[in-house]
Amino acid sequence: MRQASKLETPETQTRLPKVRRWNPWQILLRTLAFVLLCIISAAILFPALWMISTALKPDTQVYASPPIWIPDPLMWENFAKAWSLAPFTRYFINTSLFTLAVVFGTVLSCSLAAYGFAKLRFPGRDFLFVVLLATMMIPGMVTMIPQFILFSKLGWVGTYLPLVVPSFFAGAFFTFLLRQFYLTIPTELSEAAKMDGASDFWIWRRVIVPLSAPALSTVAIFTFEGTWNSYVGPILYLNKEELYTLQVGLQFFRTASEVQWQYLMAASLLVMLPVIIIFFAFQRYFVEGAAISSAVKG
Amino acid sequence: MVKRPRMSAMRRKEAITGYLFIMPWLLGFILFTAGPMLFSLYASFTNYDVTSRFDWVGLENYRRLLFDDPFFWLSLKNTAYYAVFAVPLGIATGLIIAVLLNQQVPGQRVFRTIFFLPKVLTGVAVLLLWLWVFNPNFGPINVFLRFLGVENPPLWFSDPNWSKPALIIMSMWGAAGGYIIYLAGLQGIPKHLYEAAAIDGASPFRQFLAITVPMMSPTIFFKLIVGFSGAMQFWESVLIVSEGGQGGPSYSTLFYGLYMWQEAFGRYRMGYASAMAWILLLITLAFTVIQLNLSKRWVHYEGDSR
Structure with a gap:
């Protein structure tokens, strides 16, 4: 957490040494850095470009052979064809x-749950919070088997219940x-509302959530x-084709028949599209979340 | 001992409200984590296999795993191989990108977006893409290698010696976004250290070795240990990239998690697989203890340097 708070300081943009004269070392270094960054970027973009191509x-x-990077003609109809080769519309709605x-x-x-831990005092709170932190270390594979047994005893296998219900129970x-984040919201705000007789639920709903x-x-x-992908x-819980998600459907699309690569890549691109759109629309949140999770979980 | 005063009515009301608010987490913890884990611990001492048998077998599952199951050790070895290469190389990738970005080059925003892209591109679609990129005949990597004069380029996912390296290359691609944490660390290094070094005539390379590396080492060690612990749980990609999800060729991609998955849901040996899960938990715990011990020292060091 210590690292995360330092992120994106405006200082990064402004601390270019404007008064100092450029020394040759710096010019050389910056040019070298720029060239290397371009090479790394190319390496990262290359699989994605190959996919589109x-x-x-x-x-x-x-x-x-040698591979063609810019196809001629551009087969835009591959996307429609790939989509129709499997019930992708069904998978899309499910997902x-x-x-x-x-x-x-x-x-x-x-x-x-976060409001309870951040803003309310109750006996055992700090102990339970340590328990919560500890559960973040538990590998998902450890709970996967007993959870499967639990859900199969409940008769939930073959439904979305095992995948959806746990999400309503506040992951650690x-x-x-x-x-x-709630700890950084000044207590004065909720205290003032409490003086006026507001309930904690009201404060959560009207003060904390909007802020x-x-x-x-x-x-x-x-x-x-995470859920989309x-x-x-x-694959563990959905055993009927009409229940498949896009990820499962894509894997079956690939194994069911000898699918041609252009259709497989076209379908894959369409499957990824919503996540890519969300990424470009909300990049800042992605970066912040990744920074925090990387500072905590590695 | 002093007797605790009785809670005031207001305090008690707040306590009840508090428990109501954390109830989703508390119930989830009992129902989906603690309960299942206790069950799993018990099951690991039985021959439970879903159908009916639930006989206590004592430490038999653990004994068989440790002394009688070559696949257990093979899967552990494969996972360790992956971790030993993927984690340091992934850290190096993120660190190099961070150091380069820290040189105030133009186009920061574009670079940051590009390096972040692999973090978003996950799931089956990207794994299929990698299968295509590593395709021995038509994939661009081997075409390029042949162009460079390599006569028999690796068969990657079809060659037991190259399947793990291919996965490690994939992991490095995904690790580019890790730059974010190192960049934050780099920007936290006091400027005056570099200025003093420059006055003493230290070259940028020397400055990097003498200032950047030591100042960044806490972050690097943290990522190393947490990364190892995370890499022990790497296996899901193999369900897609290995033939039939079986961990081939020649069991070269039979990772710990995949073997556990096969035991639990392929052969329904739930008791046996539960024992595997608990061994994994102990390994993870060991890494956590190491990390906590080391991080105590880092905090101390940092306090000294201020």
């Missing part, structure tokens, strides 16, 4: 509803993240990304 190829150019439910459950329950990491929009957005966006949970 393949998705737009006519089948005669997919296996061309959207599933993701929305999990995001809603996570934001609501974590926000409530996001509760922790929001609690840290913590950035933190809640970070939680929502991170949960969205989740694979192991859905």
